[in-house]
Amino acid sequence: MEIARIVRSKNSGPFEITLDVVFDDPSIYGKVKAAGVLTAESIAALYRLPRERVLNCEFFDPALAFKATIARSVSSGSPAETDTYGGQQAAPLLGLRVEI
């Protein structure tokens, strides 16, 4: 069952990419939060990053949302860029499975 309403990524400043997962059902959100699947460690593994490159990882109850912010490998728009706005980096999150 698909449980997230929004799964997206975007730059949060030119040196970071932030990942948002937003739910619309408070009970499902609560179960996802309790399941412990979305953590800095799981984001690091999913994005093949050392743990310290995951800069923020939080649940934000008012929006029924999970957010993680990762360090970019290159700054936005620099010669080695592949995604200047950082808007197409959320796809790995779509495959996450949560037992609820």
Added chain:
Amino acid sequence: MKEPLRVLSTLGMLGYGIPEDSLDRAVAMRPQVIGADAGSTDAGPHKLGRGVPDVSREVTRRDIELMLLAGRRLGAPVIIGSAGGSGARAHVEWTWDIVREIAQARGLRLRVAVIGADVPKAEVADAMRAGKVQPLGPVPPLTEEALAATTGVVAQMGTEPYLAALDAGADLIIAGRSCDAAIFAAPAIRAGADPGLAWHLGEILECGAMCADPGSANDCLLGTIEASRFVLEPTNPARRCTPLSVACHSLYERSSASRSEGPGHVLDLSQARFEALDDRRVAVSGSRYVPQPLAFKLEGARSAGYRTIVIGGIRDPIAISRLDEMTAAVQGATRTLFREQDYQLRFVIYGRDGVMAEREPTPVPGHEVGVLLDVVAPSQERADTVCAFARSQLQHYHYTGIKATAANVAFPTAPSDIRCGEVFEFSVYHLMAARSPTGLFPIEYRMLGA
């Protein structure tokens, strides 16, 4: 706060095209201040580096004219923040030039406050030596070399320069680089609003109707700030604000949903409450302003060379199975011919890992792939030369098991090689400690139609 204040954001990015129906409805709601954010780092460092906007002059002129005419009808000041895309002097003057044209054509009489946000590099260097410049997040420390190569530095102003301009009776403020939320927080603070609510209101309004459902940066949003809350209402009847849509906006383009840093403060949204007033208006309360030592965000860009690219496609399955061999061979041949390694040559393979590169969890090519051959070199001529050679090598390289011996790549364009011009990279993205909230931001008053 004695009286509520109605603040209109016409859209999230000046020059995207204000919807006139939404603006007409907004004017009927009698906003007392009309503003729009005009800047962002999103599109990349070239705007700041080159001193150019990335919206069209024609649509920007149209948007400013609509705002000025609405402001005149309502007797409301008009505020443009981070003018021209990056808010450096060239961007501010580009905007001023448009305003002058409109005033002349429309016979407008305007007292315009023009606020600069450029920081002389010598001042940044002094602050750096005094240990007052720190990286902002995962950014390398600033060096003298990087600063010297930077084309110019801007600082993000807070509310104080705006307050001074509003106090001086400006009809229009053209402000250089600003903390986006300051554009709308300033009039709210001036009206006596709680700073936590004012900054939170600003963070939402600077994106236009992005916080609505459906959200859009290209539409109007009216915010009414009161003593203990603010109320949001999209003026386009096709949109509505819901507690979830507004709360969700706290996530957008920010490192953290519950905390955001601005000049001299942190905005704490961990206790924020979002309540529906009806089916399209939301009241927000509980946003907390936590004072911090004063520091300004600095931005600067430096040239990284000149770019020439080729876009191609590969459909032959044998060629696709030999992509790594092919690109390694082209890299090798190019290195051999051009002894001096003053260029960067890369291949971005769409249909395999073009978007996510080393983060791609499924780097498996499809039945066809797109190839971006990308060269960045110290001059445009050098980039052209290296690109042409690498392209010809890619086109005719004999990979293992080749059957399609005539050509390896399909080019959708003729000529195949495309000049992209100068390339920039962010070289300054740091916090600079400061004493005065206004010292870096000179205000000049200019009269039009006097």
